[in-house]
Amino acid sequence: MNNGLEKQKIREILERKLSKDLSYDSGYILGSMCTDAHEFGQEIYAKYVSKNLGDPGLFLGTAELEEEVVEEIGELFNGKKIGGSFTTGGSEANLIAMRIAKKLKPNIDRPEIVLPISAHRSFDKAADLLGIKLRKAKLNDDYSLDLEHFESLINKNTCGAVGIAGTTSLGLVDPIEDIGNMIRDRDLFFHVDAAFGGFVLPFLKESQLKIKNWDFSVKEVNSITADPHKMGMGVIPSGGIFIRESETIIQKAGFEIPYLAGGNFKHLHIVGTRPGGTVIAFWALMKYLGFSGFKKIIDDCMKNTRYIAQKIEDIDGIKLATEPVMNVVGITTENGESICELDEELRKFNWMLGKFLKFNLIRIVIMPHVRKEHLQKFSADLCTVVERLKLK
Ligand code: 0PR
Numbered sequence: 586m587n588n589g590l591e592k593q594k595i596r597e598i599l600e601r602k603l604s605k606d607l608s609y610d611s612g613y614i615l616g617s618m619c620t621d622a623h624e625f626g627q628e629i630y631a632k633y634v635s636k637n638l639g640d641p642g643l644f645l646g647t648a649e650l651e652e653e654v655v656e657e658i659g660e661l662f663n664g665k666k667i668g669g670s671f672t673t674g675g676s677e678a679n680l681i682a683m684r685i686a687k688k689l690k691p692n693i694d695r696p697e698i699v700l701p702i703s704a705h706r707s708f709d710k711a712a713d714l715l716g717i718k719l720r721k722a723k724l725n726d727d728y729s730l731d732l733e734h735f736e737s738l739i740n741k742n743t744c745g746a747v748g749i750a751g752t753t754s755l756g757l758v759d760p761i762e763d764i765g766n767m768i769r770d771r772d773l774f775f776h777v778d779a780a781f782g783g784f785v786l787p788f789l790k791e792s793q794l795k796i797k798n799w800d801f802s803v804k805e806v807n808s809i810t811a812d813p814h815k816m817g818m819g820v821i822p823s824g825g826i827f828i829r830e831s832e833t834i835i836q837k838a839g840f841e842i843p844y845l846a847g848g849n850f851k852h853l854h855i856v857g858t859r860p861g862g863t864v865i866a867f868w869a870l871m872k873y874l875g876f877s878g879f880k881k882i883i884d885d886c887m888k889n890t891r892y893i894a895q896k897i898e899d900i901d902g903i904k905l906a907t908e909p910v911m912n913v914v915g916i917t918t919e920n921g922e923s924i925c926e927l928d929e930e931l932r933k934f935n936w937m938l939g940k941f942l943k944f945n946l947i948r949i950v951i952m953p954h955v956r957k958e959h960l961q962k963f964s965a966d967l968c969t970v971v972e973r974l975k976l977k
Pocket of ligand 1: 753872
């Protein structure tokens with residue numbers, strides 16, 4: 586360690602070292618579910634960066650803001666008096682939900698959870714950490730959930746079921762109502778992973794009537810993951826777990842932390858010290874943008890989504906894996922050839938996409954930082970690469 590450098594010198598070093606990073610603004614980050622945090626959120630976050638919700642008794646104002654913003658998001662998801670909290674991301678939120686499912690069924694020795702095979706890797710992590718067995722339901726040829734197979738996986742060891750509202754690979758929405766009906770009399774904890782879709786679906790309602798109920802309007806749904814740091818444009822890290830009848834759940838499954846400076850407190854978190862600044866920033870962003878502000882951002886993303894989807898359809902040799910429901914687009918080959926080479930070649934042009942070998946597709950996520958001119962450039966390169974690979 587040195588004896589201290591000038592701030593300006595440090596800034597220069599940082600600029601140089603960080604010049605290796607891609608910027609969202611470059612447009613090359615086409616396969617990420619993150620984006621630049623909204624500038625108003627950044628401003629608020631910088632001011633309140635030291636707030637610690639790990640000891641809410643010391644930060645009563647911040648804790649109240651969290652309750653408010655959680656309830657407001659719960660209302661956006663058609664719930665009343667929804668509790669829960671911000672997390673480090675969707676992975677922690679899903680881990681918390683899986684832990685609740687296990688804790689509510691203490692009599693099951695070998696707990697199992699039924700979920701679609703398209704579920705995010707965070708469920709595998711949660712299962713590993715919690716000693717839960719995952720039972721993964723197949724998808725149909727059109728990537729929709731095979732409900733019959735899902736039901737066949739439920740047995741006496743099942744403690745929970747998971748549906749996804751916005752899959753990582755294609756942004757598809759599972760039939761949450763049908764799963765709800767299926768498990769109605771089975772007393773299972775039902776969790777919906779809307780880490781990505783949570784801040785898209787509520788704003789698509791008027792334009793895309795075909796989207797079925799996926800949120801707390803389905804009365805069997807007990808909890809929802811939805812991440813402000815994805816389509817909410819919140820500051821990283823901002824995930825969220827939203828829970829129906831959360832007080833009862835905290836009483837049954839919460840960790841008691843009796844020694845905190847701010848006083849006794851029971852919570853469901855994996856982490857102790859927890860950012861308050863990100864929560865305050867998102868509270869402020871929701872007030873600032875309001876429903877119409879978010880809707881405008883989503884509308885723009887959907888316009889760009891339709892634009893690139895059409896471009897892909899027009900290129901011989903590749904096709905859309907499925908019609909996009911939200912701002913996630915999957916590209917696959919027309920003749921069933923592996924997608925790997927296409928991904929590699931696009932990387933040579935600097936395009937950073939997600940590759941899903943399980944479904945032989947590459948994924949583009951049309952986040953708010955993706956502009957039409959980026960997509961024009963991308964589709965021209967895509968055309969060149971497809972021709973070069975002779976995928977036709
Ligand atoms: N649930 C779903 C449906 C997700 O898509 C993700 C992440 C998670 C849970 C986990 O969220 P955290 O990453 O916040 O824990 N989905 C993205 C993905 O795997 C995460 C991501 C984001 C990956 C930005 C790359 C990237 O550049 O694609």
